[in-house]
Amino acid sequence: MPIKKVMxxxxxxxxxxxxxxxxxxxxxxxxxxxxxxxxISEFVADGELDAEFIKVESEHSAISACVGASAAxxxxxxxxxxxxxxxxxxxxxxxxxxxxxxVIAIGNRSLSAPIxxxxxxxxxxxxxxxxxxxxxxxxxxxxxxxxxxAYKVAEDERVLLPAMVGFDAFILTHTVEPVEIPDQExxxxxxxxxxxxxxxxxxxxxxxxxxxxxxxxxxETRYKVWEAxxxxxxxxxxxxxEFEKTFGRRYHIIEEYKTDDAEIxxxxxxxxxxxxxxxxxKKRAEGVKIGAAKITVYRPFPIEEIRxxxxxxxxxxxxxxxxxxxxxGAVFADTSRALINEKEKPIILDFILGxxxxxxxxxxxxxxxxxxxxxxxxxxxxxxYWIGLRKEIL
Amino acid sequence: MAESPFxxxxxxxxxxxxxKMTPGAIVYLPGSxxxxxxxxxxxxxxxxxxxxxxxxxxxxxxxxxxxxYLDEENYPIFDYDYCKGCGVCANECPxxxxxxxxxxx
Numbered sequence: 151m152p153i154k155k156v157m158x159x160x161x162x163x164x165x166x167x168x169x170x171x172x173x174x175x176x177x178x179x180x181x182x183x184x185x186x187x188x189x190i191s192e193f194v195a196d197g198e199l200d201a202e203f204i205k206v207e208s209e210h211s212a213i214s215a216c217v218g219a220s221a222a223x224x225x226x227x228x229x230x231x232x233x234x235x236x237x238x239x240x241x242x243x244x245x246x247x248x249x250x251x252x253v254i255a256i257g258n259r260s261l262s263a264p265i266x267x268x269x270x271x272x273x274x275x276x277x278x279x280x281x282x283x284x285x286x287x288x289x290x291x292x293x294x295x296x297x298x299x300a301y302k303v304a305e306d307e308r309v310l311l312p313a314m315v316g317f318d319a320f321i322l323t324h325t326v327e328p329v330e331i332p333d334q335e336x337x338x339x340x341x342x343x344x345x346x347x348x349x350x351x352x353x354x355x356x357x358x359x360x361x362x363x364x365x366x367x368x369x370e371t372r373y374k375v376w377e378a379x380x381x382x383x384x385x386x387x388x389x390x391x392e393f394e395k396t397f398g399r400r401y402h403i404i405e406e407y408k409t410d411d412a413e414i415x416x417x418x419x420x421x422x423x424x425x426x427x428x429x430x431x432k433k434r435a436e437g438v439k440i441g442a443a444k445i446t447v448y449r450p451f452p453i454e455e456i457r458x459x460x461x462x463x464x465x466x467x468x469x470x471x472x473x474x475x476x477x478x479g480a481v482f483a484d485t486s487r488a489l490i491n492e493k494e495k496p497i498i499l500d501f502i503l504g505x506x507x508x509x510x511x512x513x514x515x516x517x518x519x520x521x522x523x524x525x526x527x528x529x530x531x532x533x534x535y536w537i538g539l540r541k542e543i544l
Numbered sequence: 545m546a547e548s549p550f551x552x553x554x555x556x557x558x559x560x561x562x563x564k565m566t567p568g569a570i571v572y573l574p575g576s577x578x579x580x581x582x583x584x585x586x587x588x589x590x591x592x593x594x595x596x597x598x599x600x601x602x603x604x605x606x607x608x609x610x611x612x613y614l615d616e617e618n619y620p621i622f623d624y625d626y627c628k629g630c631g632v633c634a635n636e637c638p639x640x641x642x643x644x645x646x647x648x649x
Contacts, residue, residue, distance in 0.1 A: 249568035310567055348567040358571035371569045 152332045152397075159293040159322035162329045163229060163255040163315070164189035166297035168199045169337040170253070173224035176204035176215035178234065181267045182319040183257035186229035209234035213241040213252075220250035221359050223350025225301065228252070231319065232259035235273045239280070245312045246281025246375055248360055250349055251304030252312040253297060258286075258420065258471075259319040260506040268507020269319035270471035271420065275448075275480045281375045283313035283382055284449040286419040290327040293317040295399055296446070298332075301341055302389045308381040310348065318421040320507065332397055340396045379450045386447055404455040405444040408434060409462050412441030414522045417459075418469040419445045419481065422510055426469065429515045440519065445481065456488040465497045465522045469515075469537075471504040478502065478534040497525050503537040514538045548625055549613065550578040582609075586629030588644040590622055596641035603633035603642055 157165070163186045167175065175194070177187035193199035202219075206212045209230050216226045230238060235256060245252050256274050260266045274284060285300055287293040293315065300313040317323060349359060363371055383403075390401045407427050409415055416426045423444035433440045443459055445452065460466060470479035477483055482500040489495040501518055504510040514537050521535055548554070557576045566572060590603075599618045604610070611627040612620045620633075620642075634642040 247568065248570075348570055355572070356574045358574075358576070359568065361569065361571050363569055367565070367569065370565050374565060374567070 152330050152336075154328050154330050156326050157290065157329050158185065158324055158326055159287070159290040159317045160185035160229075160255075160257065160324070161189055162290045162294040163297055163317070164193065165329070165331055166294040167227040167253075167255070168193050169332065169334060170225060170227065170298060170301050170341060171199070171338075172201055172227040172253075174202045174204065174216065174219035174226045175228060176206050176212045176219070176226070177228045178206050178209045178212045178230070180209065180231050180234040181257075182259055182323040183229045183231040183234070183255065185323070186255050186257075190227070209237040210241065213238040213245065213254075216252045217241060217245050217248065217250055220245070220252050221248060221349050221351070223344075223346050223352075225305075225344040226252050227255075229255040229257070231257040232261055232267075232273045235277060236261060239277065242277055242280035242282060242312070244360065247371060248349065249310040249375075249378070250312060251301070251310055251344070253300045253304060254282075254312070254314040255293070255297060256314050256316040257319045257323040258316045266506040267319065269321050269421075270505045270507070271316065272472045272505075274314055274316045275472040277314070278449055278480060281311060281379065282449065283309075283311055283379070283386075283447070285313065285315045285447055286445065287315060287317040287322065288421055288423045288444060288446075290317075290322055290325070290329045291399070292401075292446075293322060294329055294331070295393065295397065295401065298337060298341065299386075299389050299393050299401065301344075302392075303382060303385050305341075305344055305346075306381075306385045306389075307347070309378050309385050311375070311378050311382065316420065321421045336396060340392070382450050383452075383454075386450075401446060403445075403447045403452045404459060405446060406459060407442040407444070409441035409443060409459065411439055412463050413439045413526070414465045414467060414519060415441045415443050415459065415463045416467050416469055416515070416518065417443045417445065417481070417485065419448065420471075422469060422471070422504065425510055425512075426515065429512055432512070433519065438519065448481070448484075451484045451488065453488040456485055457492060460489050460492065460496050461494075463496050465499060465526055467499045467501060467518055467522050469501045469503060469510075469518065471502075473502050473505070497522075497530060499525060499530065500534045501537050502534060508538055510538065548623065550625075553578045581625045582628050583611075583623075583625045586624075586627060586647050588629045588631060589624065589647045590627065590629070590631070590633050591643045591645045592620065592622065593641045593643065594619060596639045598639055598641075600638060602636045602638065606632050606636045608632060
């Protein structure tokens, strides 16, 4: 029987790793993710997880050790956040290019300067072009579930790409919630053992991995990553179906909430989706036709799902905790890309909020809805709306 | 030099990799670098004067590539497919039997 325990998302991530039985964990501590490797090192020390725990001197080394271990043919895990993920940056491309299904847990945190340890999504959003699959969890249960699902997607032969699972710094990483821990046998059955057919080391089959790719081959290797990411769309659907059958919890690439007759849909990711759904209930009670949509899978970007959502509504309001300077939100840009050639499309509004741990309140969301209503009646006034900005100190 | 000692390897590698891209661009076949003919990098090439050669093997030993082999009589033969023209052989040759001359393209 699965057991329920009260735990932080960091512990949930460590439990997910334990259940997935990686053979190598290489990690370097960083706020707010430190508890993940700390907890895993306990599991290893207590003999509950049979794995090699490599203590390294930086995140660059952590992911490099993961690449080495994965290339040797075993399941690997690591966790990081913010500057740590940024330090991994160059190796992230290598992991994807070498087609190594590494899974990383990210405690989504802002980037310096100024140094700030609190939540936004800038760290993993900035890694969107590395060839990694990206999941964003709304709560601690999702953090655990999506890590297990991430292995299943990443290791699928049609995909073979690394994956990261993000969960919001402090809002989730350090907040306790009841989390259902699935049975080991059930996870074993769901994931199976990782037996790679491509990347592994065997003296009887000498290979070169990560070799030089001349102009005659490089472009094709990039295309193969593109193709794998495209394949991931279908694989994720299959894995989410199987996940529901196995564990009883349903995941959607985009989870829609009260969208059917909604004139305004607030689109967001991560823990903010919980706040937004609560807010939708409040506004619905007031008679406002409003809905919410949560993007669980950000890479591959859910183009078809966005198109389906756009058909239902008049305004898509993107609420995001990241910024691509001079453009706006990255998810807004991707959403716009998904709809660019559609004949009919809703108004798409770009809201930047909650950067560096600033709380997103119902007052903020009221402002978003007011702007959305106004845009519907009078047109869009601003390219990018900064919500909750303290204009008085600017 | 009559024929590259790597001819069979080159043919094998070229056949193997001309068909399909491997996942992660993994090179399954050891020794595949034979197809990467580094001789094209050369600016100066070693010119061999057999009359001065005392068959000391120093060029053969020092060649970093190694792109110098020995023939049946232990005279050096130069593999211009891979010789990068570094000049180490000419520098080491005690009798100046090897001279670096500008490559004629």
